[in-house]
Amino acid sequence: MVANRLLLKAREGGYGKRSSRSKKWKEMLKLPPVSKCSELRHSIEKDYSSLCDKQPIGRLLFRQFCETKPDLNRCIEFLDAVVCACQVRATGKMYACKKLEKKRIKKRKGEAMALNEKRILEKVHSRFVVSLSYTYETRDALCLVLTIMNGGDLKFHIYNLGNPGFDEHRAVFYAAELCCGLDDLQRERIVYRDLKPENILLDDRGHIRISDLGLAAEIPEGETIRGRVGTVGYMAPEVINNENYTFSPDWWGLGCLIYEMIQGHSPFRKFKEKVKREEIDRRVKKDNEEYSEKFSEDAKSICKMLLTKNPEQRLGCKGGGAAEVKQHPVFKDINFKRLEANMLDPPFCPDPHAVYCKDVLDIGRFSIVKGVYLDTRDEEFYATFVTGCVSIPWQNEIIESNCFKDLNDSGTEEDFADDLEETSCPPIQKPKRGFLYWLLKRLGCLSSIPSEKKEELRRR
Template identity: 35%
Template sequence: MSPSSTSPLPPAPSFQRNLVVPSTKMTLDRTNNSCTNDMLLAMPKPQFKSTHSTPLLPIRPYSQPERSHSHTTRSVSAEPTRKQEQLSASSFSKIRLLGKGDVGKVYLVKQKDNGNLYALKVLSKKEMIRRNKIKRAYAEQTILASVNHPFIVPLYHSFQSKNYLYLAMEFCAGGEFFRALQRRPGRVLMENDARFYAAEMVAALEYLHLCGIVFRDLKPENILLHESGHLMLSDFDLSIQSPSAGAPSIVRTNLPFSRPMLDTKSCANLRTNSFVGTEEYLAPEVIRGDGHSSTVDWWALGIFIYEMLYGFTPFKGTSRDETFDLIITQSLDFPDYSNNVYYSGPSSTARSLIRKLLHKDETKRIGSKAGASEVKSHAFFKPINFALLRNMKPPIIPAKSKNAIDAVNFKHVKESFSFDLQKSLAAPPSPPATDDDEDPFADFGSAILHHDIVESP
C-alpha cells in the first residue's frame, strides 16, 4: 500500500535550500575537451585487470519530441554557416519566466524561424562580476558544450551581448524534479519508483566521471523532469573538470557469473578544497575542509535516495551550523515504521545502499574504489537493466496542458524588476575584446551544437 495510507510521516523540515558560496580556490579548465561518445570509444586502451572484457556501447541520447523514433548526435560548430552566424539573441521570442537566481533568470523562449522551444538562461555580467561568479559561467558552458548523454540536459546555443550571457538549453516540460516530489503523497516515492530515478542519476554520474567531471551539487532542484518522464541533470556551474581525465579500466568482481565492471574512479582524477554545494547535501569531507574528489557525488546520491523514500533529508538542522555538525557527527537514522500496520517502510536493501553511500569516511564509501560500477552492483539495483533504462516507462509522466507552451509544471515566478527581454535579445553580439578592454567574458565563445538525425535501426 502506498505511503499515502500510512500514519503521518515525521514532519519534514523546511524545504528552503541554502546554497553554499563557492570558494575562490576553484580552478577551471577552459580547454574545449569534448567528451562525446566517439571520444569515449577512442580513449586509450583500458588496462585490463582480468582476461575478460565487454565492449563499451555508445550512449544514445534523447530524440527531440517530434522525432520519437530517432536519436541524435551532437557536435560543436567551429565554422558556422551564414545562417548560423545570424543566430543571436534576437532569433528568440519570450514566452514566460521559468525561474530566477542571484545572477540571472531562465525564460521559456521560442526560436522564431522554426518554432523550437528552449529554456534560455540569461546571466547578468554585472552581477557575475559583483558576486565573483565569472568562473562558474565558464564552467557551465564548457561542460555542457562537451557532454552528450540522455540524462543530462543538452545545450543547443550559447552567445553573449553587451550586458548578458545566454545559454539556450532543452526545455524540460516537467520542471524541477523537486516540485514533482512535493506533489507526491507524503512527498515520497514508492521504492520501485525511487530505484528507477536513482538509477538514471547513477548513469548520469557515471558518464560525468568518465569525462573527468565531478558534479558536486546533486539535489532534486538541479534535476529536470523531461516530458517523457525521464530525468535530466542540469546546473553545472558548481561542477569541476579534471584537466586530464584518466583512462577507465575493467575489473571483475569475486561474485560467480558476474560481468566485468568499468572502473570510473580513476577518470575523475582530481582533488580540490573548494567549499561548494548545498548544505543539506554536503559531504563531511567538504565541511571539514579535507579536500574532496568524485566520492562527494555518491554521498549526494545517498541523500537524494533518502529524500525520495522518506520525504526529507537525514541531517537537516535548525541552522546551517547545526546541519554541518549533524552531517559530521550524527549517525544515520531511519524513521521507525514498526508500529505501522499499513506500511513497513523502505526495504533493508534500500537502507543498506543508503548506509554505504552515506559513510562518513570517504575511503570506505561505496563508489570510492571503482566508481559507479560499485554502486550499480549493489543489490538495490538488481531489478534494473541499466542498458535498457532509457527504454523503460518512467513512474511519473508530466502533466500536459492543451497549450504545450503553458509550462504548467513550473511555479509562477514574478519578475523582480521590469526587464524587457526582447530589447535585450535584440542587442547585437559583443565585439571581440581588445587587450585594453580586459573583458572577463572574452573567452565566452558562441557555440552552435548540431543535432543530426540518425534513424534508429
Template identity: 40%
Template sequence: MVDMGGLDNLIANSAYLQARKSSHADSKQLQRRRRTLTLPGPQSCEQLRQAPPNDFHSLCEQQPIGRRLFRDFLATVPAYQEAVGFLEEVQSWELAEEGPAKGSTLQGLVTTCAASPGHPHPFLSPALVTKCQAATTEEERASLVELAKAEAMAFLQDQPFLEFLASPFYDKFLQWKVFEMQPVSDKYFEEFRVLGKGGFGEVCAVQVKNTGKMYACKKLDKKRLKKKNGEKMALLEKEILERVSSPFIVSLAYAFESKSHLCLVMSLMNGGDLKFHIYSVGEQGLDMSRVVFYSAQMTCGVLHLHSLSIVYRDLKPENVLLDDLGNCRLSDLGLAVEIQDGKPITQRAGTNGYMAPEILMEKASYSYPVDWFAMGCSIYEMVAGQTPFKDYKEKVSKEDLKQRTLKEEVRFQHDNFTEEAKDICRLFLAKTPEQRLGSREKSDDPRKHHFFKTINFPRLEAGLVEPPFVPDPSVVYAKDIGEIEDFSEVRGVEFDDKDTQFFQRFATGAVPIAWQEEIIETGLFAELNDPNRPAGCGEGNSSKSGICLLL
C-alpha cells in the same frame, strides 16, 4: 478587480504550452521559414576539407549526422552492409531481456559467425570463425560474440572509413558542418516565459525559429558576472557541459551572447524538478518504483561525470529534472569541477544538507565520493520527504546541520523504507569516503547493489525502460511568473577589451552533437537532403551559403 499578476501568468503559460504543442514542423509559419533554407554549397566547404578529418569515433559514432551518413554510405556496399547487419544483431542481443529468447539469439549469432568455408564473412578472421564452430557453452559463445563485435568494428574503421571520406556522403557531411558553424544570436530564438532564476540571471523557455525545437535558456547577466567575479565559474560550467554526452545529464545545444547577457541554451525539461514532485504533488515523498528508477538514472549520470574526471558537487532533488516522458537528468553544473592530475579538491562548495563530511571538515580535501554521499541524501529524501539530518521545514542553523552530518548516524523512521533502501542509504551515507558505496575500491559499482535489482542498466541507458510516471503535458511545472523575483539593475560596471575577449570565448555557437540531434529529430535533415525538394527562395545565388537566411 482583475488580478493582473494572475492574468500575466495565464497568458505566459498559454503561449508557452502552445509553443510546446507546435514544436513540430507542422505550423505554417515554420514551413514558410524552412522553405527559405538551403544547405551551403560544396565550394563553401573547402577550408573544412583541407583540415584533417575527425577520427572514426567522433565522426561516425558520436556525431548523429556523421553516423547517419556513414550508415547510408555503408548501405551502398553489400559486404559493408553485412557487417552493419551483424552489429545490429549483436546490439539486439545485448539489450534483450534476460530469458530463453536471449539465449537463442546468442546461439544464432555464433552460428552466423561460424559460416560455411565457402562463404566466409569479410569482417571476421578465420581464427575466430574456427573458434565459433567449436563453441559449446553459453559463456564461450558470449565471449566469442564480443570478439566478433570488436573485429566487425575494426573492419568498418579501416577501408570502409577511408572510402567514406572520399565519397559524396562525406561531402554532404561537410556541408552540414558548415551549416552547423553559422553565427548564433538571440534572433535565432523566440523567447517565452521565465522558468526560474539563478545567481547571475534568469532561465526562460525559448524556441528555435527554424526547427521549432524548444529549449531552456540560462541567461547570465554580463555586468552581474563581472561584479561578482563569476566569469571563471560560468566558463567552466559551459566547457563541462560541452564535454558531457549522456541521456542522464542536460545537454548544451548553443552558447551565444546578446548585448547584455551570455546565454546557455540547454535541454528543456518540462516535467519539473524532483523536489517539486517530492513536496508539492500528493503526499510527501515518492513511490518506491519511482525512487529506484530516478536513482538508477542519477547514478548513471554521476558515473558519466566521474568518467570525465568531473565531480558534480551539487547533486540534490532540486537539480534533477524530468522530461516529457518521465526520464530524469542532472542539471545545473555550476559547481562542478574537474579533477586535475588526480589531485583532490580543497575548496568548500555544495548545498547544506547534501554536503559530505569531508567537505565540511576544516583543512580536509575531497574527491568523487562526495557525490555518492549526496546520492544517499537524495534517495533518503525521495523516500521520506525530508533530508537525513533535518526534518521537513525544521529551522536549524548551518553549524547544527554540520555537526549532525559529521556525528549522527542516519535513522529510518519512515514506513516506506524497504530493507534495500535502508542498506543503500547507509552505504552511501558512510562518514568516511573509504567505506562509502561507489568508492570502497576501484571496481565498486553502485549499480550492482540489490536496491537496483529490477533495473536492466543496458536497457535503461538505451532508453528502453518505461518510466513509472509521465508528467501531465498540460501542466507548467514551474513557479508562477509573479513568484520569480526580478533582478535589480547592476550599475557602475564598464567593459574593457579583456571582457570582450572573454565574451567571444564563451559564445561559440552550436554544440555539434545536440545541434545535429535537433536537425534530425525535427525533420530538417531529411528535408534539406531531399533531392526532389522544390527550390525555395533561399536558393539561387550559389556563392552564398544560405546560412544568412537563418538570421
C-alpha cells in the same frame, strides 16, 4: 494563470508538426556544398569513433551508407562537410534559456564560474545531463540555451504533489538514471558537487537530467581537488572539512537524494525545519540518519552505504565507481543497458497540460543590481563566452526536427557528384541540358537508355 497558459500553448505548437517546408526555409537552412568546406574537411581527423559514433549526423549517414552502400570515399567527403556545417539556424525547436545577468556576474566575480559551466556543458554529451545547444548575449545578460525540461524539478514533485516523497519503485528508477549521469560525468573526469532535488529535472516523458553545472569541476588524472562548495545539508563531510577528494561528494549526494525521495525530507534536516548552518554541518559530520518504515531493507542498505562518513569506505569510492553502485541489490529490477539505450518507461509521465512549478513568472526573477558598471574590459570575457552553437546538440536538433531529412531530400546524387568534382578539378563549363532530358529523368526513364543516347539527349 495567463503566463502558464501561454507556456502550455507554446509547448503544444511543437516543431515536429510541420508537414512541409517552404522553398525560402530550405534556402535559409541550406548546408554549404562540399566544395566550400575543403579547409574544414582537411583539418578534421578521419576517425571512425568521432565521425560515425559521436557525431549524430555521422551516425545517421553511416547507417545510410551501410544500407545503400555508396562509394565510401564519397560518403566520408559528404560526412565531413555536413559535420562541419554547424551554423546556428532556426528550426522551431523549443529550448530553455538560462540567463546570467552581466552585472551580477561582475559583482560576484563569477566570470570563471560562468566560463567553467559553459566549458563543461560543451564537453559532456549525456542523455542524463542537460545539453548546451547555443550561447548568445543580450544587452544585460549572457544566455545559455539548454534542453527544455517541461516536467519540472524533483523538489516540486517531492513536496507539492500529494504527500512528501515517492514510492520506492519511482525513487529507485530516478536513482538508476542518476547513476548513469554521474557515470558519464566521471568518465570525463568531472565531479558535480551540487546534487540536490532542485537540480534534477524531468523531461516530457518523465526521464531525469542533471542540470546547473556551475559548481562542477574537472579533476586531472591522478590528482585530487579541494573546495568547500555545494548546498548546506547535501555537502559531504570531506567537503565541509575542506579535505582533498575526487568523486566521493557525488556518491554522498546520491545517498541524500535517495533518502529524500523516499522519506520526504533530507537526511539531516526535516521539511521546513529552521536550523542554523553550523548545526546542519555538525549533524552531517557526527549524526546518523534515521530510517522509517518507508524504507525496504535494500533501500536502507544503499542509503547507509552511500552516506558513510569516511569516503574511503563509501559505496562508489572503493575503486569500482558507478559500476559498484549499479550492482547494489536495490537495482536488481533495473536493466542498465536498456536504461542507457532509452528503452525503459519511467514510472511517472508528466501531464503535457500541466505546469510543474508554482508560477512561471517566478522563473528567472532577479532583483536589480545597483552600483555595478560594465566597461570595455568586460567585452573580452563576453567574446569568450558567446561562441554560437554547439556541434552535437545542433546536429541532434537538425535530425529530430526532420530538417536533415528535408534538406537531404532536396538535393540529388548528381548534384552531389558535380560538387565533388569541383573539389578536385578546376571549374569547367558544363553543357546545358535540354527539356527532353529533364523530363525523361523525372519520369525515371534514363536508367534503361544506353549511355551514348544519354549524351545525345544532353546535347538536345
